[in-house]
Amino acid sequence: MPSDTPLMPRPWKTRLALPCVAFGLLLLAWEFLARFAGWSTDVFPGPLKVFASMGELIANGTLMKHTVASLFRVTVGFYLAVLGGIPLGIMLGRWQNARLLINPMIQFLRPISPLAWIPLAMLWFGIGDKPAVFLIFLSSFFPIVVSTTATVSAINPIYFQVGANFNFTRWEMITRVIVPAMIPGTITALRISVTIAWLVVVAAEMIAVQSGLGYLILDSRNALRMDYVMDGMIVIGLIGLLLDYFMRRLGRIESAGWHN
Amino acid sequence: MGHIVIDNISKAYRNRRRQQRAGDDPELRYGDQILVLDHIQLEFQDGEMVCILGPSGCGKSTLLKIIAGFDQPNDGRIVIDGRAVTRPGSDHIFVFQHNGLLPWMTVWENVGLGLRHMTDAPAKAERIAEYIEMVELDNFEHHYPHQLSGGMQRRAELARALAVNPELLIMDEPFSGLDFLTHMKMREEVVNMHEFIRKTTIVVTHDIDDALIMGDRIVVMSGQPSGIKLDRKLDFDRPRDFQKEPALNQLRNEIFLMLGVPYAV
Numbered sequence: 001m002p003s004d005t006p007l008m009p010r011p012w013k014t015r016l017a018l019p020c021v022a023f024g025l026l027l028l029a030w031e032f033l034a035r036f037a038g039w040s041t042d043v044f045p046g047p048l049k050v051f052a053s054m055g056e057l058i059a060n061g062t063l064m065k066h067t068v069a070s071l072f073r074v075t076v077g078f079y080l081a082v083l084g085g086i087p088l089g090i091m092l093g094r095w096q097n098a099r100l101l102i103n104p105m106i107q108f109l110r111p112i113s114p115l116a117w118i119p120l121a122m123l124w125f126g127i128g129d130k131p132a133v134f135l136i137f138l139s140s141f142f143p144i145v146v147s148t149t150a151t152v153s154a155i156n157p158i159y160f161q162v163g164a165n166f167n168f169t170r171w172e173m174i175t176r177v178i179v180p181a182m183i184p185g186t187i188t189a190l191r192i193s194v195t196i197a198w199l200v201v202v203a204a205e206m207i208a209v210q211s212g213l214g215y216l217i218l219d220s221r222n223a224l225r226m227d228y229v230m231d232g233m234i235v236i237g238l239i240g241l242l243l244d245y246f247m248r249r250l251g252r253i254e255s256a257g258w259h260n
Numbered sequence: 261m262g263h264i265v266i267d268n269i270s271k272a273y274r275n276r277r278r279q280q281r282a283g284d285d286p287e288l289r290y291g292d293q294i295l296v297l298d299h300i301q302l303e304f305q306d307g308e309m310v311c312i313l314g315p316s317g318c319g320k321s322t323l324l325k326i327i328a329g330f331d332q333p334n335d336g337r338i339v340i341d342g343r344a345v346t347r348p349g350s351d352h353i354f355v356f357q358h359n360g361l362l363p364w365m366t367v368w369e370n371v372g373l374g375l376r377h378m379t380d381a382p383a384k385a386e387r388i389a390e391y392i393e394m395v396e397l398d399n400f401e402h403h404y405p406h407q408l409s410g411g412m413q414r415r416a417e418l419a420r421a422l423a424v425n426p427e428l429l430i431m432d433e434p435f436s437g438l439d440f441l442t443h444m445k446m447r448e449e450v451v452n453m454h455e456f457i458r459k460t461t462i463v464v465t466h467d468i469d470d471a472l473i474m475g476d477r478i479v480v481m482s483g484q485p486s487g488i489k490l491d492r493k494l495d496f497d498r499p500r501d502f503q504k505e506p507a508l509n510q511l512r513n514e515i516f517l518m519l520g521v522p523y524a525v
Contacts, residue, residue: 161328162356180365
């Protein structure tokens with residue numbers, strides 16, 4: 001066995017083939033369990049049945065409709081969290097008094113699972129998109145604030161001294177020092193929090209809405225269609241994979257690459 | 261012009277370890293703090309290259325930060341051409357030991373940092389190019405700092421500092437962390453640069469040879485709290501050579517003894 005060389009970039013064929021092997025093995029294990037574990041195919045459908053029913057759901061447009069609804073809620077909730085969380089994080093990272101004032105409160109609210117807010121969200125926002133968007137907002141707002149604060153407060157103080165030396169205004173300190181300095185850390189933070197937002201959307205859609213992948217799963221459970229439940233799970237996983245891929249790509253753009 | 265007065269500067273810090281060591285000695289106390297700089301009084305002429313020498317921890321970097329306006333003295337003031345300095349500004353530029361370039365900007369953008377208000381774009385570009393050429397970084401304009409060697413980074417920072425035509429250049433250990441040959445070459449370049457532009461330059465160093473080779477004037481600080489032990493004009497011819505200049509060698513030995521280190525072991 002040659003020793004592992006983690007820094008050597010692998011050719012794209014290897015990078016594509018290795019994950020496919022893992023997925024192939026997962027499918028085999030699934031098929032094996034579905035056949036021999038003793039449950040009926042209604043309770044534990046095999047891959048073939050699941051993919052066939054996925055074809056149905058794609059053909060009649062149901063899957064597309066629910067996927068779009070989920071993506072819409074995640075997008076809105078996540079953008080709100082970014083718009084509120086990043087400026088707040090910059091403020092907390094730069095201004096120690098603000099950090100002393102607000103940080104303990106944030107650390108208090110942060111460990112409360114967004115799911116605990118469900119009853120309040122329903123009472124406050126009624127039914128429809130709003131409570132779901134609110135829960136997604138909550139789920140990604142705190143991680144974004146906390147990591148932005150950490151990133152900004154870790155900026156090398158020399159850069160602010162350089163800025164002051166060249167008579168930077170307060171605005172220039174933000175646009176020419178803080179923002180470029182925080183981009184690499186922030187992209188990592190967004191990558192993590194978008195995954196959390198996507199994780200929460202399913203739970204959020206099990207209440208108070210009539211669409212979305214979470215609703216599809218809940219509704220299919222009520223109809224005892226486990227194959228549809230699994231279809232929903234597969235689409236959630238695939239979209240999570242894509243989100244992670246795009247956030248990685250974002251991390252490779254030039255303005256994020258200065259620290260390499 | 262670049263006439264600098266360091267007028268009676270005192271600086272005290274809160275530092276528990278040193279406070280314990282100081283005990284109740286009233287000379288080391290400043291209220292409940294520990295005195296680092298004790299009434300420093302110096303005056304530099306326009307165009308002088310002043311080398312401030314001292315053992316580590318003697319407060320020479322603190323003095324430099326106060327001159328730059330990054331730190332405030334407890335007492336006294338810094339006066340550049342008759343105006344008191346209270347904060348950083350582009351008429352007195354600080355050149356950092358390390359990491360002074362903004363890493364998300366290319367050499368070109370870094371050198372242009374102090375020229376961003378110039379409205380005449382061709383003139384601005386010409387000026388940036390001129391200073392990049394002066395430090396021999398043409399061909400590296402569009403490189404990011406992490407793509408440059410340590411010596412090239414220092415030169416780019418020097419170009420950025422000079423491009424704004426400051427009254428005073430403040431250099432904190434400009435050669436620290438460079439390998440021996442780069443150190444020597446960089447030292448020569450700084451001396452040549454200074455001969456050429458004749459800006460008042462304050463260099464803090466712990467390297468006695470650097471101070472004696474480069475300085476028009478040498479200031480030795482020592483003690484805790486720091487005072488001035490020696491302040492002398494150096495009018496030896498350049499290029500300076502310890503072997504050919506017995507007086508220079510003599511002074512070197514004197515400074516070694518002054519700092520409590522034997523020069524021959």
